[in-house]
Amino acid sequence: MLTTAYGAGLLGIDGFIVTVECNSTKSLPGFEMVGLPDTAVKESQQRVETAIYNTGITGSDLNIKINLAPADMKKEGSALDLAIAVAILQGKKVIPKECALSDKMFIGELSFSGSIRPVRGVLNMAIAARDHGIKEVFVPVQNAGEASVVDGVTVYPCPSLADAIAHLTGRKVMTPAEHRVFDEADTVSFALDFADVKGQIKAKRALEIAAAGGHNVLMIGPPGSGKSMLAKRLPSILPPMTFPEALETTRIHSATGLLSDGTSLITTRPFRSPHHTLSAAAMVGGGSKNLSAGEVSLAHNGVLFLDELPEFHKDVTESLRQPMEDGRVTVTRAGGRLTFPSTFMLVAAMNPCKCGYFGSKTKQCTCKPGEIRNYLKKISGPLLDRIDIQIEVPALSFDELSVKQTAEPSSVIREKVLAARKIAKERFRDDNITCNAAMTSKEIKKYCAIDDKALTVLKSAFDSMGMSGRGYDRVLRVARTIADLSGSENIDMRHVAEAVSFRTLDRKYF
Numbered sequence: 001m002l003t004t005a006y007g008a009g010l011l012g013i014d015g016f017i018v019t020v021e022c023n024s025t026k027s028l029p030g031f032e033m034v035g036l037p038d039t040a041v042k043e044s045q046q047r048v049e050t051a052i053y054n055t056g057i058t059g060s061d062l063n064i065k066i067n068l069a070p071a072d073m074k075k076e077g078s079a080l081d082l083a084i085a086v087a088i089l090q091g092k093k094v095i096p097k098e099c100a101l102s103d104k105m106f107i108g109e110l111s112f113s114g115s116i117r118p119v120r121g122v123l124n125m126a127i128a129a130r131d132h133g134i135k136e137v138f139v140p141v142q143n144a145g146e147a148s149v150v151d152g153v154t155v156y157p158c159p160s161l162a163d164a165i166a167h168l169t170g171r172k173v174m175t176p177a178e179h180r181v182f183d184e185a186d187t188v189s190f191a192l193d194f195a196d197v198k199g200q201i202k203a204k205r206a207l208e209i210a211a212a213g214g215h216n217v218l219m220i221g222p223p224g225s226g227k228s229m230l231a232k233r234l235p236s237i238l239p240p241m242t243f244p245e246a247l248e249t250t251r252i253h254s255a256t257g258l259l260s261d262g263t264s265l266i267t268t269r270p271f272r273s274p275h276h277t278l279s280a281a282a283m284v285g286g287g288s289k290n291l292s293a294g295e296v297s298l299a300h301n302g303v304l305f306l307d308e309l310p311e312f313h314k315d316v317t318e319s320l321r322q323p324m325e326d327g328r329v330t331v332t333r334a335g336g337r338l339t340f341p342s343t344f345m346l347v348a349a350m351n352p353c354k355c356g357y358f359g360s361k362t363k364q365c366t367c368k369p370g371e372i373r374n375y376l377k378k379i380s381g382p383l384l385d386r387i388d389i390q391i392e393v394p395a396l397s398f399d400e401l402s403v404k405q406t407a408e409p410s411s412v413i414r415e416k417v418l419a420a421r422k423i424a425k426e427r428f429r430d431d432n433i434t435c436n437a438a439m440t441s442k443e444i445k446k447y448c449a450i451d452d453k454a455l456t457v458l459k460s461a462f463d464s465m466g467m468s469g470r471g472y473d474r475v476l477r478v479a480r481t482i483a484d485l486s487g488s489e490n491i492d493m494r495h496v497a498e499a500v501s502f503r504t505l506d507r508k509y510f
């Protein structure tokens with residue numbers, strides 16, 4: 001008897017339909033599986049047979065052949081267990097022939113006891129189901145949240161194989177999960193707030209400008225001055241996520257297996273802070289066996305924070321170039337070739353020198369001049385080229401630390417950021433860019449005209465700092481954002497002067 005059930009596979013961040021065909025006959029008992037299964041899928045025979053047995057289903061042993069179609073797509077992991085079990089059970093007539101499986105998809109790993117374990121990529125698979133016209137999706141209980149985001153499918157959180165059988169035979173119908181609607185209130189709910197950060201007025205102002213213009217930032221300061229504390233709060237002042245952004249970010253995290261149980265949508269911008277020992281493959285994605293998303297994609301629509309920037313291997317920082325330029329990254333490995341989205345804001349932090357205290361008022365730097373230069377040389381030039389804002393984050397004095405006054409909360413800063421972004425969006429309506437940081441020389445010429453007074457400020461900065469032509473563009477981009485924040489159409493000398501102050505490295509070190 002030939003039976004069919006739908007399961008799903010995962011290719012990068014896209015789910016695809018897998019048709020599980022089961023041919024069961026009464027000839028010599030046996031089990032065979034074809035259709036490019038990996039080791040985990042091959043092992044599903046053991047899990048499926050034991051789960052069926054422990055669910056109390058015995059009876060005649062059959063000869064079972066399973067075909068996973070399409071045959072040319074590699075099937076990975078254990079998510080097909082449930083679909084395979086259901087196809088077999090219909091072959092065994094435990095699930096009656098009359099029960100139509102053609103509008104249902106089954107996702108989940110089976111344990112020996114028959115309970116259903118969570119798997120990665122359920123959101124992506126449920127989207128594939130919907131796009132394929134499948135009406136009902138049976139998923140592990142822990143993954144029901146993410147699946148319930150998908151419009152147009154009924155999601156059944158399924159605790160065990162026994163529950164699936166009871167439902168399909170009509171003995172005990174399960175309750176579907178409630179459809180999860182995107183709620184804008186969730187996009188502005190943050191555990192960390194700028195109100196908690198004392199002092200650091202200049203650094204906070206720099207992050208406000210960075211958020212408003214989408215500029216990448218480098219923070220330079222001694223250990224313990226609060227660089228990561230500031231960076232972690234950046235998502236709280238960025239524009240709230242839209243539904244398509246939330247969905248895309250969640251798809252990446254779901255496919256990578258990083259959604260915590262029960263999560264439905266990631267509604268706040270992600271903050272990723274990989275350690276400096278990570279490999280280039282972990283940064284941009286890939287891997288020898290499975291092709292999975294890297295840190296640049298996990299930070300998609302959010303912030304990628306690189307603490308102790310000079311400590312990162314050069315090949316890792318250089319690998320950021322393509323994803324930063326294109327907003328997506330293509331990884332090629334033995335397993336194939338895939339593209340992942342990677343639009344993020346980069347925030348990097350570093351000590352001013354090897355010992356950490358160059359230029360510090362509180363502690364003496366013990367580095368030799370040559371060592372300071374070598375330390376800074378470790379930063380990749382092409383990466384530095386993509387950073388518009390550089391700021392110093394000095395250690396706070398006792399007076400600043402003991403001040404009682406509360407700082408400006410993130411919600412207030414976010415309003416200013418939103419107002420500036422609105423101005424930029426309106427300006428770029430015909431330009432195919434969305435923020436000031438994305439302006440190329442062409443747009444800079446068009447939108448960053450400055451008057452004579454401002455030009456004088458810029459020229460004297462140039463002469464005294466020995467700024468490069470690229471530095472010039474960066475100052476103008478930031479000056480444009482500062483003007484937008486103050487609601488000014490023209491860029492005047494104050495805007496330029498403030499923008500120049502965010503070129504710490506040019507000014508102080510080179």
Ligand SMILES: [Zn+2]
Nearest residue numbers: 353355365367
């Ligand atoms: Zn030092």
